[in-house]
Amino acid sequence: MGHRERLLVGARNCLYERGYTRTTARDIVAASDTNLASIGYHFGSKEALLTAALVQAFEEWGVEIDRVLRDGTQPDLMDRLESMWTGLVESFATQRPLWVAGIEAFALAEHRPELRAQLAESYARARPALATFVIRDGGEDVTDETRKAVGSFLLALMTGLTVQRLLDPKAAPSGEELAEALRLIISAVNHTASA
Structure with a gap:
């Protein structure tokens, strides 16, 4: 493993x-068994390295969520949504440090601005x-804007669940409770629309 990869691993551990x-940069150097000059050479700054490590960690976690989504058959x-949210809740047990670092970021x-750009990307x-998870067969006529809105809605729920889980895990809803809440909301909307 080269300096770049060791820096990423060390930065993630520090995060x-x-x-x-x-x-600090010295923390990362100690954790990666590299040197200060390597940070500048490979990433330009400590902040750029930490951002790259955080984005990489989120992408690796994303692979796990993709597995949960694929298993939601x-x-x-x-x-399927209940299964996704339950998988997300379970990930808090193993990924809590990632979520804390993410909220801080x-x-x-x-x-x-560079951190904002990478997180936005x-x-x-x-x-x-996420939209594909909801809009499956027969979704060919759904616009890109609608797909974006569906994905954004699910991300908003995931982010909110993250914050609740970090602050008060016992009071935060389970995947089953979120699914039931959404069922009640849909029922209320349908009732209001038919009235």
């Missing part, structure tokens, strides 16, 4: 242990995959 803002959409993105890639 998980110390967080985005508390990680139930014909009923609500059952979201807040930092306000003042770091990650979200842009996630939207179509």
